[in-house]
Structures are given as C-alpha cells and as structure tokens.
Amino acid sequence: MTALSDAAIRVRSALEARGLETPMRANNLTLDEKQARITGLMTEMMDVLGLDLEDDSLAETPDRIAKMYVREIFSGLDYAHFPKITLIDNKMKVDEMVQVRDITLTSTCEHHFVTIDGTATVAYIPRGKVIGLSKINRIVQFFARRPQVQERLNQQVLVALQTLLESDDVAVSITATHYCVKARGVMDATSTTTTTSLGGIFKSRPDTRQEFLSGVVR
Ligand SMILES: Nc1nc2c(ncn2[C@@H]2O[C@H](COP(=O)(O)OP(=O)(O)OP(=O)(O)O)[C@@H](O)[C@H]2O)c(=O)[nH]1
Ligand SMILES: [Zn+2]
Incomplete structure (x- = not known):
C-alpha cells in the first residue's frame, strides 16, 4: 500500500x-x-x-x-493518487490575485454515473506561499475523478487549496454541463450549471469578489 x-x-482531515x-x-x-x-x-x-x-x-x-x-x-x-504539491516561498511578495481560468473539468455525476463536462476557475491571494500553477489543475482533476455533485466538488477544491496555502483567501467557480440533464431525463441540451465557493476576502470584500467573478467564464 x-x-x-x-x-x-x-487535505483529507480538513474535508472530514x-x-x-x-x-x-x-x-x-x-x-x-x-x-x-x-x-x-x-x-x-x-x-x-x-x-x-x-x-x-x-x-x-x-x-x-x-x-x-x-x-x-x-x-x-x-488519496494515494493525490497530486504531488509544490509550494514555494512568496519571496516575490505577490499580494494580488492569482487566477487560473478555464481549467478542463471532466467528472461523473454520482446520481446517474454519467459525465459532467465543464471548466473551473480558481483564484487565490498569495500569502506566505505560492503554489505551482499546474498543481491547481491537478487538484481540480483529482476531486473530479470521483462520483460527484457539483456543489461538493466545488467545496472540496476550495478547502483543499485553503488547507495547502494556509489561507482562507481562495475562490473556486465551476460551470458544467451535466449529461444526466442533457442526454436523459429532462433532455435539456443547452443549460449549464455554475457553482461558486468564496473564502476569506473573496467573500468579505465586494471588490475582490467582483474581480474574481468578472474572470469566471460563462
Ligand atoms: N444539486 C445537484 N443535483 C444534481 C447534480 N447532478 C445531478 N443532479 C440531480 O440529481 C437529481 C436526482 O433526482 P431523482 O429524481 O432522484 O432522479 P431522476 O428520477 O433520474 O431525475 P431526473 O433527472 O429529473 O429524471 C436530479 O434532479 C439531477 O438533475 C449535481 O451536481 N448537483
Ligand atoms: Zn446525474
């Protein structure tokens, strides 16, 4: 093992x-x-x-x-498949938002075991540490590779990043097409679902919240 x-x-302890x-x-x-x-x-x-x-x-x-x-x-x-995380000291003293947009997200709806197809946008305000960029995509992918509801997936990515960055100042938004809505059941081929989780100053400061939301692809 x-x-x-x-x-x-x-990350597992924080989610639990x-x-x-x-x-x-x-x-x-x-x-x-x-x-x-x-x-x-x-x-x-x-x-x-x-x-x-x-x-x-x-x-x-x-x-x-x-x-x-x-x-x-x-x-x-x-969790044996959790990505290797690279954090570096924030020697460059970045204190503005780092935002990664349009992260490919393919997951599986836990109610019907069919595809959820979308994108994620993730942002954080660097404090003591800066995370390797690709690690953000990998964390999204890790939690997407589970049976999911979009709301939980969104929250898991948020809390994972808050835990690793040791900061509440993280925001995550996912926009996705659910094939259980598109290809069966109600058969709606055009609707998408957006979920958003805001932590720290993304929640408390309207201008930071707005800056993040304006970068979310819809
Ligand atoms: N909140 C939430 N609901 C989801 C998600 N994925 C699928 N669902 C919904 O889960 C619900 C399951 O409802 P049920 O009535 O038990 O299942 P169903 O008879 O197949 O429902 P229909 O899809 O309406 O045909 C449906 O409304 C799905 O659209 C998700 O990520 N988040
Ligand atoms: Zn479903």
Missing part, C-alpha cells in the same frame, strides 16, 4: 472536519481486487441486459469498465 503524502493527509468528504466506507480491497470485483459485476449486468458477451466487440467491455472506474474516472477516491 502506498504511503499517503503529508498534503493528502492534511468540515463534513465535506465524499461519503465512503472502507472495504480494504486493493485496487486490483476492486477491478476484479467490478469486472465480475459488469459481466453480470451486461448478461442481465441480454448482451452477448461472446461477441468480440463486447467481450472485453466488463474489463474496460472496471479499469476505467478504478484507474481513471474514480481514481480520485484514493
């Missing part, structure tokens, strides 16, 4: 303390064991649907889905 990084442990962790129950299965179990279950599901698993195009589908769930789209359920 991979030892978790200090950053991963601190705020009741923002994804609801989970430890089952002590390894990733390989999870993949094998899901392959069996997907085989059964396809069988129940009446699909011919001996067909050469379908035969490997249970394996593909199991691998995709465990190693790809739900890999963020395991």
